[in-house]
Amino acid sequence: MNLLFCCAGGGSSSLFCARMVKGINTIEPSLTARMDDIRSFLQDERVSTTDLVFTYGSVDAVRPDTAYDIGTHIDAVLVAPQVRYRTPYLKRYLANYPTIVQDIPSRLFGMMDPVKGGRMLTGILITLDLMRGSTAGAFATKAADKDLEILVYGASRTDKGWQAAAASLEKMGIRCLQDKYSLAGLYDFEPEKDFEVRWLFGPQVRKMDIAKVARQIDGVLRFDEEPADGVRRWYDDYRIPSAWLDARLVQSLGHTDELTSQLVDFLLAVDARAEATSGIVVKRFETLKPPKTTKRWGIFTWSN
Known part of the structure; x- marks a missing residue:
């Protein structure tokens, strides 16, 4: 799952991602997590072998002209409390894609303990994954x-x-x-x-x-x-x-x-x-298929 955490300038979201990655890697031995800034993540053409990718950036990273890139690479956009007023705009920009846009709970965003924060976040991620599955057919061309x-x-x-x-x-x-x-x-x-x-x-x-x-x-x-x-x-x-x-x-x-x-x-x-034309046919938009692996997380089992 690829996640984008947005704040006003990208600084606080990067610190939040660092804490959450540390917490996930500590409490979930069956999962791997890493972090990256959104610009570098979108430019990276390699297939990710990490279960959870925490990307971070300014809320301005999601715009009408970047909606395609975000919508086809990011599974969920989580918005920091200080920029929640932008959430309706982000939802409108990504309306034609299966990307979920949701506010980060203030308690989670302000939690300094990475382990406790990681546990709280895992429950949110399961919910987001289920929500995204219900909109998986949505795609804009x-x-x-x-x-x-x-x-x-x-x-x-x-x-x-x-x-x-x-x-x-x-x-x-x-x-x-x-x-x-x-x-x-x-x-x-x-x-x-x-x-x-x-x-x-x-x-x-x-x-x-x-x-x-x-x-x-x-x-x-x-x-x-x-x-x-x-x-x-x-x-x-x-x-x-x-x-x-x-x-x-x-x-x-x-x-x-x-x-x-x-x-x-x-x-x-x-x-x-x-x-x-049913889609973009240029090679630069083709995505390599990663090898399938089976993962287990609590009662959930999936292949990626």
Whole structure:
């Protein structure tokens, strides 16, 4: 089980994890526990051989753009008393994942005795494991989203040619929403009206953000020159449909029909790909399967 303990800055949660790891390793000979900071844990591609991994960090580590990483690696997020007001937000960010979000009891968080604290925590962990089992079928994928989100480079939503083509799409029943791209806005997004396509205009995606963007974006449309080294055709690695259109199509009103036709063809290709994709298929998201071992903890027996 992988656990994330959140506090205001990460300091008190690291001390709490150190005490709990010591207590678990002392009182539970059938279990092994270790601790790590959440950033290092998420970057570690090795398969964990530890029964309980106590990770720690700031409550700000759980955000809309990190929900995928947290939701697919962390079994439970436990929130320190001083930041309990953030618990509803964390639950909303992780609503599509089987990760349990729960407040840490004040008595447990303030307990300095690692052995007594470890005993108290084991009961909570059993309850959390049962709760998580009841939501094990919950999982979010890009394919589950019926709307398309397209990155647009080399064009502006104020370009006359683009405005005319967008109006033509609207007449065809393809409702368009046009936004400025940002990583935070890509994930933390609550539209005020229904739409079929969300066009996101903005600068080149930073190399460090590519994986997060790829999990949400359905297509990439370019009207610019070849992208810079380091991010060159990154969407091909993630099998995200892309198209390179002539920049002159968006610069004047004389190419509206041609641009509209090419946009429709591109959207059809993107939609077909999105419907066929049930999950991320890039190797970097594949998880190695650890060897199965049988564990016993009181009346509970399980294999991992």
